[in-house]
Amino acid sequence: MFDFSVITCWIDNLLRVEWGLPDFWTLAIEFVLVGVALLTAYALIALVLIYAERKICGFFQCRIGPNRVGKWGLLQVVADMIKILTKEIIPIKRSDKFLFLMAPFFVIIGSILTFAALPFGLGLQAIDFNIGVVYILAVSSLGVIGILLAGWSSNNKYSLIGAIRSGAQLVSYELSAGLSLMVAVVLAGTMQLSEIVEAQSDLWFIFKGGIFAFVAFVIYLIAGHAETNRGPFDLAEAESELTAGYHTEYSGITFGFYYVAEYTNLFIVAAIATTMFLGGWMPLHIPGFDAFNAVMDYIPTPIWFFGKCAFCIFMALWVRWSYPRLRIDQLLKLEWKVLMPITLVNLAAVAVAVTM
Amino acid sequence: MIENLKQRVLTLCPSAKMMGEYEESKMLTIEVPNENWHELAVSLRNEKDLQFDYLQDIIGVDDEGRLGIICRLFSTTYAQTPLVVHVWTDGRECPELLSVSDVWNSANLYEREVYDYFGIRFVNHPDMRRLFLRPDWVGYPLRKDYDMESNPLVLKNEPVADFERSERLELDSNGRIKESSFQLFDDKEYVVSFGPQHPSTHGVLQLRVSLKGETVQRIDPNFGYIHRGIEKMCEEYTYPQILHLTERLDYLSAAINRHGMCLLCEKALQMEVPERAVYIRTIFDELTRIASHLLGWASMCNDMGAITAFIYGMRDREKIMDIFEETTGGRLFTSYSVIGGVSQDIHPNFQKRVKDFLPYMRKMLREYHTLFTNNPIARQRMTSAGHLNKATAIAYGVTGPSGRASGWHNDVRKIEPYAAYSKVNFNEVTDTVGGSFERYYVRLDEILESLAIIEQLVDNIPEGDYKAKTKAIIKLPEGEFFERVENARGDFGIYVNSHGDKSPYRIKFRSPSMALVSALDPIVKGEKIADLIMIGGSLDYVIPCIDR
Numbered sequence: 001m002f003d004f005s006v007i008t009c010w011i012d013n014l015l016r017v018e019w020g021l022p023d024f025w026t027l028a029i030e031f032v033l034v035g036v037a038l039l040t041a042y043a044l045i046a047l048v049l050i051y052a053e054r055k056i057c058g059f060f061q062c063r064i065g066p067n068r069v070g071k072w073g074l075l076q077v078v079a080d081m082i083k084i085l086t087k088e089i090i091p092i093k094r095s096d097k098f099l100f101l102m103a104p105f106f107v108i109i110g111s112i113l114t115f116a117a118l119p120f121g122l123g124l125q126a127i128d129f130n131i132g133v134v135y136i137l138a139v140s141s142l143g144v145i146g147i148l149l150a151g152w153s154s155n156n157k158y159s160l161i162g163a164i165r166s167g168a169q170l171v172s173y174e175l176s177a178g179l180s181l182m183v184a185v186v187l188a189g190t191m192q193l194s195e196i197v198e199a200q201s202d203l204w205f206i207f208k209g210g211i212f213a214f215v216a217f218v219i220y221l222i223a224g225h226a227e228t229n230r231g232p233f234d235l236a237e238a239e240s241e242l243t244a245g246y247h248t249e250y251s252g253i254t255f256g257f258y259y260v261a262e263y264t265n266l267f268i269v270a271a272i273a274t275t276m277f278l279g280g281w282m283p284l285h286i287p288g289f290d291a292f293n294a295v296m297d298y299i300p301t302p303i304w305f306f307g308k309c310a311f312c313i314f315m316a317l318w319v320r321w322s323y324p325r326l327r328i329d330q331l332l333k334l335e336w337k338v339l340m341p342i343t344l345v346n347l348a349a350v351a352v353a354v355t356m
Numbered sequence: 357m358i359e360n361l362k363q364r365v366l367t368l369c370p371s372a373k374m375m376g377e378y379e380e381s382k383m384l385t386i387e388v389p390n391e392n393w394h395e396l397a398v399s400l401r402n403e404k405d406l407q408f409d410y411l412q413d414i415i416g417v418d419d420e421g422r423l424g425i426i427c428r429l430f431s432t433t434y435a436q437t438p439l440v441v442h443v444w445t446d447g448r449e450c451p452e453l454l455s456v457s458d459v460w461n462s463a464n465l466y467e468r469e470v471y472d473y474f475g476i477r478f479v480n481h482p483d484m485r486r487l488f489l490r491p492d493w494v495g496y497p498l499r500k501d502y503d504m505e506s507n508p509l510v511l512k513n514e515p516v517a518d519f520e521r522s523e524r525l526e527l528d529s530n531g532r533i534k535e536s537s538f539q540l541f542d543d544k545e546y547v548v549s550f551g552p553q554h555p556s557t558h559g560v561l562q563l564r565v566s567l568k569g570e571t572v573q574r575i576d577p578n579f580g581y582i583h584r585g586i587e588k589m590c591e592e593y594t595y596p597q598i599l600h601l602t603e604r605l606d607y608l609s610a611a612i613n614r615h616g617m618c619l620l621c622e623k624a625l626q627m628e629v630p631e632r633a634v635y636i637r638t639i640f641d642e643l644t645r646i647a648s649h650l651l652g653w654a655s656m657c658n659d660m661g662a663i664t665a666f667i668y669g670m671r672d673r674e675k676i677m678d679i680f681e682e683t684t685g686g687r688l689f690t691s692y693s694v695i696g697g698v699s700q701d702i703h704p705n706f707q708k709r710v711k712d713f714l715p716y717m718r719k720m721l722r723e724y725h726t727l728f729t730n731n732p733i734a735r736q737r738m739t740s741a742g743h744l745n746k747a748t749a750i751a752y753g754v755t756g757p758s759g760r761a762s763g764w765h766n767d768v769r770k771i772e773p774y775a776a777y778s779k780v781n782f783n784e785v786t787d788t789v790g791g792s793f794e795r796y797y798v799r800l801d802e803i804l805e806s807l808a809i810i811e812q813l814v815d816n817i818p819e820g821d822y823k824a825k826t827k828a829i830i831k832l833p834e835g836e837f838f839e840r841v842e843n844a845r846g847d848f849g850i851y852v853n854s855h856g857d858k859s860p861y862r863i864k865f866r867s868p869s870m871a872l873v874s875a876l877d878p879i880v881k882g883e884k885i886a887d888l889i890m891i892g893g894s895l896d897y898v899i900p901c902i903d904r
Binding site: 057060061062063157158161165231232234235238239240241242243321322323324325326327328329330 | 546548549554555556567570657658659660661662663664665667668671727728731733734736737884885886887889
């Protein structure tokens, strides 16, 4: 396995020793580099996902999808991005201007902060907190503030209904999502993401953890999918009911922020599920099959990571394009009467099983 | 039977006057003075042996200087002769009639329409507002003395009040009329406006919905955003021209509406239509019905958030559009039926393509059930909301698949078979529960029945002419003519009052969609916003048909 920390260490060494920069400037340059790398990854992932969703959804619906701009429509998303950047931001009468413009930033910052802690590959992790899981849960739920603010400040009844729906939905599903991740924490015995991945070096939790890990994985996928506000959980947006829900009044790049955040959130949920249950960047290792394991190690770790993410994302797309939208009472019933009790029992059971 | 009914009506209301030629037209036409009208209406509705519980339409007329209404009544319990009641006002200055909206719920909107067009005010009507035209419209356009110049085109935006006020006329104990006005929605109500520009109102319909949280308290439909004044235009047009306008009412049942108008003219002219044309028209009607139900299914799925299902429905509807295009050149508006037959013969490929389509559609229906009907979310949502019982369906005049899902056997193809429907075997698909799921399912089952009808006809199209010879200028004889056909949304009625000219003196189309929207209020009370949209989809109304 190639350790990407070789590259990062080389840069660090170059700055400190070769060029002899003081600590402050070394760190400053490194921060900027990491920031640029993450933001680029952020934008690229969003673009790729938007294209992938449009193509995959096209095939689900017996259509071709974008095919005019560039070969196979590859440049369509870039063209759309340019369009959205040049569009006018329409000011809304009697809206709370400050909150209205701040709301998209909450949404986008919430998802960028999550990126910092994700292990994209061996040695490809910006910050490795010892409470990584709690950090990820904390920052990824910042998004709900942005949605509530958007609904409140827009001076639009659809937006308000959408935002309130979304508030109820996200706060509820946060519980199941968080608690089902705790199953992986119990299995690994740590909250540090790198160590959780390391703990899956012999076999991924989804196989090693038996029924508990499988149940937790499925519930996390459902709850995480609900947190991304995408169909069948797109009540906050609910195109056919609330036109566009909480972002009805947004235009131009402010809308673009919501749009991009939706896709990166989709990626983040897949990435967390991958890290916690599917071994993150860890190649598939089966105890006893050393030759097989060695071959698997030749595949670079980011490919493992993104491949597993792609699998989770495909599942999400599949569900989204086949299921009708839930109603608000069905949605809350599903969480509080089904997912939540199962998660709690599952967590208690796995705790007992691990201690025994 | 007609004689019995005549005697019965005379005992209930001795002042009623019988009007001519009722035996021939198979309906009883009476004239009732305004003072007795409400009383008679109550008896007609409630007497055990009469039970005229379905008010099909109220038609406003301005005939020979008199203003009045024509009500068309049917009984759903007995195969009674339909009753046509004329009620005239006293004079034109301040015409008032007694409202029957407390007897038949469907009268509510019909009377508002008459007020809008003729200025007849209905005493005891709960909400006497204009229905289609703007509140500041001057004059009543369907009166014969209406000045066409009285409403110049307004080119600037005016501020619009959030909630307009409405009027109410009540009779006090002394028999005097008391006028009062009220505001439609309370200032404290949380009113959300759905439409006229909204993805799920299926056209430019505005629904003002009073909400409490997510729960719908009350709903006020606001029509007129696509009002083209088709009935007024028809008074200037010749009958062959009117055919084109009928297509533009319910654009999804275009061929069926047009067929209805042709039938009316042929009946009035006592014209024989070649068998070949009758068969072709029936096949076209059924193909149109399938196309419409497919779109209805698709858009209902879309309303519930299943976008893939929407595309599937559109994809299969496209096949029918292609079949239409090959024979007629038109897709949505085929302009195919003409008075006396059809405009040209079918394309040589037509029969083969239709026969290919039948098994394909059956296969696709099974796929629809796998994709959507048996989906747990969809099923739970559809079965848990939007119940309409049979009595309410009849009272609001909810016909078509929506009414049949409530257990009301109202299929005009069965009650008064026209075209080739008496020659084919098909079932009238009904259900008893009347929920959203039943409306949804009845529609899909009707596609199967339509396929069966087409299957029986397509190989047996008789040889011969496709069109009977007609005069260059078609003039209908003097008199009143009624015709009803079953379009994809229900009972599509046409009334023509002819003075023997080449254009009608008064024409009225009964919109089945209007009844569907009027029934929205009792159905959605207490349901969630998401259900309001779903129920709208399950009723499957078409707005241009309402606004005309």
